[in-house]
Amino acid sequence: MPTQKDPIRVAVLGQGRSGLDIHCRYFKTAPHKYQIVAVADLLEDRRQRAESEMGCDAYADYCDILARGDIDLVVNALPSHLHPQATIDSLNAGHHTICEKPLAWSVAELDTMIAAAREADRLLLPFQQSRNAPHFQKLLQVIDSGVLGRIVQVSISFSGFARRWDWQTVQEYRGGNLLNTGPHPMDQAMRLLDFKEPDQILCAMDRANTCGDAEDYVKILLRTKDKPVIDVEISSCTAFPQPMYTVHGERGGLSGGPAGLAWRYYDPQKAPEQSLIRSPLPGPSYCREELKMIERSWAPNEDEQNAFTYMSNAYYDGVFAALREAAQPEITPQQVRVQIAVIEECHRQNHLSQLPPQGWPKECTT
Numbered sequence: 001m002p003t004q005k006d007p008i009r010v011a012v013l014g015q016g017r018s019g020l021d022i023h024c025r026y027f028k029t030a031p032h033k034y035q036i037v038a039v040a041d042l043l044e045d046r047r048q049r050a051e052s053e054m055g056c057d058a059y060a061d062y063c064d065i066l067a068r069g070d071i072d073l074v075v076n077a078l079p080s081h082l083h084p085q086a087t088i089d090s091l092n093a094g095h096h097t098i099c100e101k102p103l104a105w106s107v108a109e110l111d112t113m114i115a116a117a118r119e120a121d122r123l124l125l126p127f128q129q130s131r132n133a134p135h136f137q138k139l140l141q142v143i144d145s146g147v148l149g150r151i152v153q154v155s156i157s158f159s160g161f162a163r164r165w166d167w168q169t170v171q172e173y174r175g176g177n178l179l180n181t182g183p184h185p186m187d188q189a190m191r192l193l194d195f196k197e198p199d200q201i202l203c204a205m206d207r208a209n210t211c212g213d214a215e216d217y218v219k220i221l222l223r224t225k226d227k228p229v230i231d232v233e234i235s236s237c238t239a240f241p242q243p244m245y246t247v248h249g250e251r252g253g254l255s256g257g258p259a260g261l262a263w264r265y266y267d268p269q270k271a272p273e274q275s276l277i278r279s280p281l282p283g284p285s286y287c288r289e290e291l292k293m294i295e296r297s298w299a300p301n302e303d304e305q306n307a308f309t310y311m312s313n314a315y316y317d318g319v320f321a322a323l324r325e326a327a328q329p330e331i332t333p334q335q336v337r338v339q340i341a342v343i344e345e346c347h348r349q350n351h352l353s354q355l356p357p358q359g360w361p362k363e364c365t366t
Helices: 017-027 044-054 062-066 080-092 107-120 134-145 183-192 307-324 333-349
Strands: 008-013 034-040 057-059 073-076 096-099 124-126 151-157 200-206 217-223 229-235 245-249 252-257 260-266 293-298
Touching: 008 017, 008 062, 008 307, 017 034, 017 044, 017 307, 034 044, 034 062, 044 057, 057 062, 062 080, 073 080, 080 096, 080 107, 107 124, 107 333, 124 333, 134 183, 134 245, 134 252, 134 260, 134 307, 151 183, 183 217, 183 229, 183 333, 200 333, 217 333, 245 260, 252 293
Parallel strands: 008 034, 008 073, 034 057, 073 096, 096 124, 151 229
Antiparallel strands: 151 245, 200 217, 217 229, 245 252, 252 260, 260 293
């Protein structure tokens, strides 16, 4: 039986960009907490690299890994269309399971995954590390301080200009900007709404620079009672991108992203008193006043400058606490369920295919 001090024994499904460059990359920096026991990948060269560089076992079929009895945690970093079934297989085999984004593409699919976790008495852990981004945490801190007053709108832009031609541009494999990049800003958007399902969802999708049939432009507007309007943009055809965050508040606003944030606001106690004037103003004049704006800024410290490492450390510290110290997971599938409901509605509005891909995996029988 592992103790609180023993490293968590991990199996990683998939050795593509996410499995290798995100998850295994982190695990190799924290051997006192995590030990890579095995990986799975269809490609032989990736399996050989894992055996050579990480000294772990490697399998072509992920079902063979799940049959092992020496695994504490499975990380599902397979291609997107394999996420739900492989995660359910892992849970059914008795393993706590981290699943990469997108966790699912429909509420029904996610509910099946949640039920599997409940039945197996194992943790289903969504990989939504962007919630730990230092710039996003600072944005929340500024908003919560109240200096900007009531927040009217928050705009989130994960946009740039790029062409793409890989499998993540194909609907059949659950590609497209919304399911690929989208879970990062969408998780932040849901956090800003305290994970309340929006009252109104408006979404527009388009294809501009992609070789596949999935979208590479997404615009989403979310309205929720007693919450700010949330504007999310995920575009690959933005040659002049806006700041990652723009906050509109009754007393000021905020702008910025990973490199730093700036915000300005006025002190209502020190502002000139004004009252409504219904009659015409004297002369051809407009409302003018001198509001003294307070300027503040934030820049990441040395640890925060490498956002990838910072987010991974924060996320996996939480996973370690959950598995070794019985702490409550910070990021739950129930929270992500709200995000999936929004994504599903966006797809409905834009008539994207909901058919499963060819070669849809059958559940493991071992």
